[in-house]
Amino acid sequence: MKFLLYLGCTTATKQYGYELSLRATLPLLGVELEHPKDMNCCGVPMKGISKFYPYYACARIMALAESQGLDIIAPCNGCHLNLTETIYKLKLNPLLMSAVNELLKEEGLKYTGKAMVYHPVEILHDKIGIEKITSSIKRKLPEIPVSSHPGCHLIRPTEFPRPETRDGPLKLDRLIEAIGLKARDYPEKYECCGAAILPYSPEAAIKTAAFRIKRALAVGSKAITSLCPYCIDMLDGKQDAAKTITGDQNISIPALYYTQLLGLALGLDEKELGMSLNMSPVEVLLEEVKV
Amino acid sequence: MLFYLIGGWIFTFKFSLEDAVKELRPQLCYQCMKCSSGCTAAKVVNNYRPHEIVALVKAGYSDELINSDVIWACSVCLKCVEYCPQRVSPFEVVMALRNESIARGRVPPKSFVEMAKSVLKVGHIQEPMYIMSKDFEEVSRMELGLPEMPKPKDFEKFKQHVLLVGFEKLKEVIRV
Ligand code: SF4
Numbered sequence A: 001m002k003f004l005l006y007l008g009c010t011t012a013t014k015q016y017g018y019e020l021s022l023r024a025t026l027p028l029l030g031v032e033l034e035h036p037k038d039m040n041c042c043g044v045p046m047k048g049i050s051k052f053y054p055y056y057a058c059a060r061i062m063a064l065a066e067s068q069g070l071d072i073i074a075p076c077n078g079c080h081l082n083l084t085e086t087i088y089k090l091k092l093n094p095l096l097m098s099a100v101n102e103l104l105k106e107e108g109l110k111y112t113g114k115a116m117v118y119h120p121v122e123i124l125h126d127k128i129g130i131e132k133i134t135s136s137i138k139r140k141l142p143e144i145p146v147s148s149h150p151g152c153h154l155i156r157p158t159e160f161p162r163p164e165t166r167d168g169p170l171k172l173d174r175l176i177e178a179i180g181l182k183a184r185d186y187p188e189k190y191e192c193c194g195a196a197i198l199p200y201s202p203e204a205a206i207k208t209a210a211f212r213i214k215r216a217l218a219v220g221s222k223a224i225t226s227l228c229p230y231c232i233d234m235l236d237g238k239q240d241a242a243k244t245i246t247g248d249q250n251i252s253i254p255a256l257y258y259t260q261l262l263g264l265a266l267g268l269d270e271k272e273l274g275m276s277l278n279m280s281p282v283e284v285l286l287e288e289v290k291v
Numbered sequence B: 001m002l003f004y005l006i007g008g009w010i011f012t013f014k015f016s017l018e019d020a021v022k023e024l025r026p027q028l029c030y031q032c033m034k035c036s037s038g039c040t041a042a043k044v045v046n047n048y049r050p051h052e053i054v055a056l057v058k059a060g061y062s063d064e065l066i067n068s069d070v071i072w073a074c075s076v077c078l079k080c081v082e083y084c085p086q087r088v089s090p091f092e093v094v095m096a097l098r099n100e101s102i103a104r105g106r107v108p109p110k111s112f113v114e115m116a117k118s119v120l121k122v123g124h125i126q127e128p129m130y131i132m133s134k135d136f137e138e139v140s141r142m143e144l145g146l147p148e149m150p151k152p153k154d155f156e157k158f159k160q161h162v163l164l165v166g167f168e169k170l171k172e173v174i175r176v
């Protein structure tokens, strides 16, 4: 299985732990990753500037994948949503499809609707499969309670297909259990991390994330895990700010990418998985996982 | 080159609030407040209430909203899209108001300007950053052995297209 890895802005410009752990784990499970030579932003944070920009930006990304005859892995929930929405809307609206293709033609590109987009949770759960993961891991991690935070755009909107649904257990939870950990529900599971409020009010955004973390602590979770760079940026990277803003010094929990946990189970070194880049106390979890 | 003739149709990339309102039909809202009850932004931003925004648009007070920064508070959680029993989608209403404010030459909150500038400069909302690791090392993509972040190959063409699909006015007002 070979895919074009479309990182998007957040992962490629600061959430390096996600990229490192994706590049370290997926090939061990039979997924080959191609690095693109030409790419642009998917346009999700720019939707408010122009509703047309994301259509052009995403069609361009899909056209680039099509020109290489590959499907895309989009590790960011926002990119994945935007790319899926564009494919869906362009297919429904031939006029929009041809208008966008008129622009792409000038760049020597064309999107016909052939290339597809996948999120890592789909690659891991649907393409690789739980069975292959359980048989590939070097050791089962101990039964530590871990809360999954899938992030809004893996579930919403229901207008077009999303990787996860709320009917039944999450794929992410099954993946957590596949490597030995215990998936622990928490009340904020389907909530928003607040990342998109950052440009308007960092304080309001961080309050949102602080609330999520407190609730995960309240149900006894030992870590929060996600496969979205926005969610981890908020839940991992903003814990110090959350302490200052809310005055609650107990806000402290390891928050990390599922691919980092998977990497540990695959016997990879924490350094390879970029775990020194997590801002939250991941070393607490590492201690517990090592025994 | 602001419109394209496609199969006898004229397609423009120009945004119009009137069209958006026609499509989103805020007049169907019956003020049940389901949207605001679950709204992520409403919980942390005092004056942000999606049902009030929809009510104002419905009553013809869009101008007041377009001239206010509050429309930029939405967290894009899309819960209101799912909750609304009338399929109004307050989220889309808010995005339409944002688009209209840009079309009228209003400057959005600073961070949005920065992101837009960066798209016009490198094709992404920001450039790769140096990150401080736990061992107090400053690392970039290169030190971590990660390949260079790709940019649009024919950048001038890309930029021209970005302007065409809705960045023209913003570029004028922020002077890049
Ligand atoms: S998408 Fe925006 S308006 Fe709708 S519930 Fe979420 S934060 Fe509120």
Ligand code: SF4
Residues within 6 Å of the ligand: B028, B029, B030, B031, B032, B033, B034, B035, B036, B050, B051, B054, B083, B084, B085, B086, B087, B088, B089, B090
């Ligand atoms: S949920 Fe829909 S109908 Fe109810 S107040 Fe909000 S926009 Fe109006």
